[in-house]
Amino acid sequence: MARARRVAPSDQQKRDAESAVSMVARQVKFTIAEYPVSMYVGRFSNDTNDRYFVPEYQRNLAWSDTQKAQFIESLIVGLPIPFMFFYQTEDGRMEIVDGSQRMRAMRSFIKENLCLQDLVLIPELNGFTFDDLQNDRKNKLEDITIRTIILDTNTDPATRAEMFARINRMGTTANEAEIRRGSLPGPVTELITQLAEDPFFIEMAPLSSKAISQREREELITRFFAYLNKNNTPDGRFPDYRDRPKKFLYDYLKGANADAGQAPEIIDAMREEFLRMLSFVRNTFEFGFRKSATANTIPRVRFEAIAVGSALVLRDHPELQVEARYVSARMEQLDFDELVVSDGANVRSKLEGRIDLVISILTDA
Numbered sequence: 001m002a003r004a005r006r007v008a009p010s011d012q013q014k015r016d017a018e019s020a021v022s023m024v025a026r027q028v029k030f031t032i033a034e035y036p037v038s039m040y041v042g043r044f045s046n047d048t049n050d051r052y053f054v055p056e057y058q059r060n061l062a063w064s065d066t067q068k069a070q071f072i073e074s075l076i077v078g079l080p081i082p083f084m085f086f087y088q089t090e091d092g093r094m095e096i097v098d099g100s101q102r103m104r105a106m107r108s109f110i111k112e113n114l115c116l117q118d119l120v121l122i123p124e125l126n127g128f129t130f131d132d133l134q135n136d137r138k139n140k141l142e143d144i145t146i147r148t149i150i151l152d153t154n155t156d157p158a159t160r161a162e163m164f165a166r167i168n169r170m171g172t173t174a175n176e177a178e179i180r181r182g183s184l185p186g187p188v189t190e191l192i193t194q195l196a197e198d199p200f201f202i203e204m205a206p207l208s209s210k211a212i213s214q215r216e217r218e219e220l221i222t223r224f225f226a227y228l229n230k231n232n233t234p235d236g237r238f239p240d241y242r243d244r245p246k247k248f249l250y251d252y253l254k255g256a257n258a259d260a261g262q263a264p265e266i267i268d269a270m271r272e273e274f275l276r277m278l279s280f281v282r283n284t285f286e287f288g289f290r291k292s293a294t295a296n297t298i299p300r301v302r303f304e305a306i307a308v309g310s311a312l313v314l315r316d317h318p319e320l321q322v323e324a325r326y327v328s329a330r331m332e333q334l335d336f337d338e339l340v341v342s343d344g345a346n347v348r349s350k351l352e353g354r355i356d357l358v359i360s361i362l363t364d365a
Contacts, residue, residue: 029152037075038142040084041110043094044103051093052086054100068105069116075106075144076137077121084148097151110142120247176246177215180222184250186257187267192221195274204278204288205303206296220303224277225270226252227308227355241348277311284310284362286324291337301345301354309358322362330361 009017043051063071074081084099096103108114109130116128130138181189195201196217207216226249230238241248260266281288289298289306313320331337340354 029154030149031152032147032149034145034147036142037106037110037144037146040103040146041106041142044107045111047100047104052096052103053093054103055095055097063101063105065108065114066118067101068108068114069119071102071105072109072114072116073119073121073125076125076141078144081146084146085151086148087151088153090153094150099148102146118244120244123242123244123247176249177219177222180250180253181215181218184253184257186253187260187264188225188253188256188270191260191267191270192218192225195221195271198275200275200278204282205298206290208297211297220300220307221274222249222253223300223304224274224307224311225256227304227351228273228311229256231308231312231355237352238348241351245346273311273314276314277307280310280314280320281306284322284324284327286328299342301340301342304351305340305354305358309355310362312355313359313362317363320362327361330364334361336361 040052044053047054081102082099084102085097086099087095087097089095105114109116113129113131116125119126130141133141181193196215201217201221205217205220223245226245227238230241230248230252233239238248240251256266285306287293287295289303291298291302334357336357339357345351
């Protein structure tokens with residue numbers, strides 16, 4: 001169908017549009033201030049009644065303790081913090097247009113005994129509360145400043161709510177696969193990108209459109225290579241893995257890119273091993289990585305167990321062939337579906353356990 005020809009706006013329409021822009025722009029007046037963390041927390045003892053308060057349209061939003069802890073980690077190590085958006089009401093109070101989750105996180109840690117958890121950059125602080133920090137670190141944290149845009153009192157409620165909605169619609173956070181892809185270019189990163197588009201892998205790893213758009217296929221492949229190649233090292237099994245795969249995967253990919261840069265033949269070997277694993281899984285597991293014939297997606301834990309376990313077995317027994325019906329019977333006998341679940345999936349013992357379970361299924365079937 002031919003596209004309809006665009007009709008250029010008339011001079012009057014242009015004048016009307018400019019008038020509308022000017023009118024709305026006059027409603028968005030602001031100043032920029034910079035306050036220390038201690039002041040934000042000191043004026044935000046609760047969500048509703050202090051000098052700073054959370055408006056009704058944000059009250060039901062809440063970060064998990066892990067999200068709060070990781071924000072505190074960002075403050076402690078000095079990562080850039082996005083601007084806050086406040087609106088000063090006629091009585092001088094500050095409505096938090098954007099930033100209420102950060103405000104709550106700071107209050108939770110400094111005033112409400114939040115215990116840090118699931119930290120990636122400084123896992124040594126896991127289990128710490130504010131009172132556990134050394135005094136100089138407490139002072140430094142409270143003195144960190146965060147910039148704030150303060151909207152003028154004349155900004156109407158509809159504009160404030162729309163600003164909040166747009167900030168949160170537009171502020172889509174990059175996921176871990178995207179971060180690694182952007183910050184760790186190299187031959188292994190490129191290989192992972194290529195394998196994610198391989199038709200054989202796409203056939204074997206059905207995923208939702210949302211998961212695909214979030215680069216879940218690249219995430220699965222990265223985990224495969226990292227867990228496979230760090231399963232048995234001179235420094236032990238999965239060295240430096242601290243029940244949180246984020247930093248472990250980042251460090252693996254960084255090192256793997258460096259190694260492949262020095263020895264390019266590694267890339268062909270990795271590709272061959274990955275595709276060989278896929279062929280083995282298709283021939284050996286009744287439903288491949290899926291839980292059933294009708295499943296239209298695969299959980300990470302199931303993929304990790306079957307893919308890494310199979311590849312490790314193939315390293316020792318490259319010609320191994322096992323009938324799928326025996327493998328299915330063995331999986332049922334050992335309660336594979338009950339043991340390989342997402343609950344506590346990143347705990348080191350469970351990661352090792354599910355991989356070893358597949359090895360046992362294949363070697364004893």
